[in-house]
Amino acid sequence: MSVTIHGTAKSRAVRNIWMAEELGLAYAHDPVDFRDGGSMKPDYLALNDMGQVPAMSDEGVVLTESLAINLYLAKKHGGPLGPRDLIEDALMTKWTLFAATQVEGPGIVCLQHALMLPEDKRDAKLLDETIAKSARAFKHLDRALEKGGGWLVGGRFTAADINVAMCVFYFRGRPDVVASYPHVATWWADVTGRPAYKKAMALRGD
Incomplete structure (x- = not known):
């Protein structure tokens, strides 16, 4: 068992847990929790001096940033989940950057103001504006999935x-x-219906 995913499933580490489950990896899960200060302890800071989760260790390789970890795992262990050639490699990088720059930020605002914040702290106008701004990215994603x-x-x-x-x-x-x-x-129903996704979400308690 060479791969260890460090980070509670209630964090972006769940992305890497999902990937590991899809790959059928025999991985270890070290549920470091930023909420109780676990990510600021010396042993974890030795892996990631930013004190953020997740991190991954694999045969002496330590990598941070959850989306990059997934690309690494897919290329090393992925078979059909990883790229078959340089073009697919570039496309997987492109979509990963798209997710990080066009989807994640608005998504976090949406999560906060639609679900996470106390109702008296939610900003309905900001939420509506954020969703409207995200339409360009979702239209791009929709067209790509159709194609x-x-x-x-x-x-x-x-x-x-x-x-x-x-x-x-x-x-x-x-x-x-x-x-x-x-x-x-349709795509969302397909990906969230996958057994590995459900197993990763179960670790979150979702």
Whole structure:
């Protein structure tokens, strides 16, 4: 067992847990929790001096940033989940950057103001504005899924789908957003119906 995923499943580490489960890896899970100060303890800071989770260790390799970890795991262990050639590699990188720059930020705002914050702290106007601004990204995603036969790269489920889905995940407080885009809605049902996804979510308590 060489791969260890460090970070509670109630964090972005769940992205890496999902990937590991999809790959059928015999991995160890070290549930370091930032909420109780675990990520600021010396042994964890030796892995990630930023004190953020997740981190991954694999045969002496230590890597941080959850989306990058997923690309690494897919390339090393992924078979069909990883890229088959340079073009697919570039496309998986493209979709990962798209998720991080176009989807995750608005998604976090949506999660906070639709679900997480106390109701008296929620800003309905900000929420509506954020969802409206996210439409351009969701339209792009919807067109790509239509063109790709329901998947983002190579006509099959890959690391790109996991990385994008884990940023779309932040919109779960407003399911009408995903439902507004037919190809995104079908894709979302497909990815969240996967046994490995369900196992990762179960570790969160979701």
